Amino acid sequence: MTTVLVVDDQPLQRFGFRLLLDSVPETEVVGEAAHGTQAVRMAAELRPDVVLMDVRMPGMDGIEATRRIVAAGERSRVLVLTTFDLDEYVHAALRAGASGFLLKDARPEELLAGIRAVAVGDAVIAPALTRRLLDEFARYVPPHPAGSAADRRLDSLTEREREILVAIGKGWTNGEIAARFVLSESTVKTHVGRVLAKLGARDRVQAVIFAYDVGLARPNAG
Template identity: 45%
Template sequence: MTETEPAPEPAPAPIRVLLVDDDPLVRSGLRLMLGGASGVEIVAEAADGSEVEPLVDAHAPDVVLMDIRMPTVDGLAATETLRRRPHPPEVVMLTTFNTDDHVLRALRAGAAGFVLKHTPPPQIVEAVRKVAAGEPVLSPAVVRQLIAQVADGTGPGDRAALARRRLAGLGEREREVAVAVGRGRSNAEIAADLYLSVPTVKTHVSRVLTKLGLNNRVQIALLVHDAGES
């Protein structure tokens, strides 16, 4: 009597991507690059931030690759609008970095990170896969470099005081985890440092995000830096 072979697991659904850039050549390059990647599907394209919400409603993308600078509604405004929705897609900003002074504001608005427009194709594909899996594509160390270069409209003293008040509302262990995230520690590293299991660390990170009303680990890192604890 032979044992029944287990049924093969179904293949994971492809990562659905919306491309948003006012330059048709950039969109074409991204479409060719991502369209040939295994497990990634381009579901729609937009030339301006004003087109994003209707396309998200129609196609339910997992990830939006969004240019920051567009003529009518820029990527920053579109990201802020998207991230206020229930169950929003992840947003990765496309930028030239050296000339774009809105990167930090985009991260504060809830973007999961950013990639340079001239990033090698495999890295852009990897960025899409990471954010679809809930991982940021910008390390806290790079966030700190950005903070030193980019200013928003809030005075640094006011921002620091507000950040400290928000962190004070966390439990002791949650605060330890938040500070560790702000210092660029991975879940495994935090677990080792604090003698916790990795699932427990993940639970604490989720609670920190919920209590602070944040979208992702990058925003935790920004808040910890603002409080002067990174």
């Protein structure tokens, strides 16, 4: 039995969800909330398996509520629902820690399948959104096919040299690297030199780029 908290500012919408979810034996609606603040409180009290969360609500919206529920360490998984397939919503929801994102025009069986998947720890994305998400994924995620030229160059580095490369990727100077690794700057220089040679890089700048390309360094913006 999967317990569900329904969050939506429209009473009629909540009623519809309750009707649907209580009509099947595997799910049970244990509570309803009309806005974000209430949702956060009820999630803490009721500890439902799944929170069915609307995005657009007066007061605290669904994204923020999702963030707080996840941050509070509740066991509940959040499945976000919206009528609009706006990219920002999807991104924001996923970043907020949502386990899924579906459109409200999903067919009942899709919704139930989504709740089922989320309840067991899987994640779901509406097919219409998956396409765009994958496109973006392909844009961002570096292609490191094992055995590629870049991979082989990386493999040719020794353990120590890889550490040095990571340090270079953090933007540290030779002096800083020497200090953190408790080495002489000369040693760091020889290491750096060998790293550059093995990678076929001209500067440490190109080494940094290489590190990002192969995924050794990762964006970590602030």
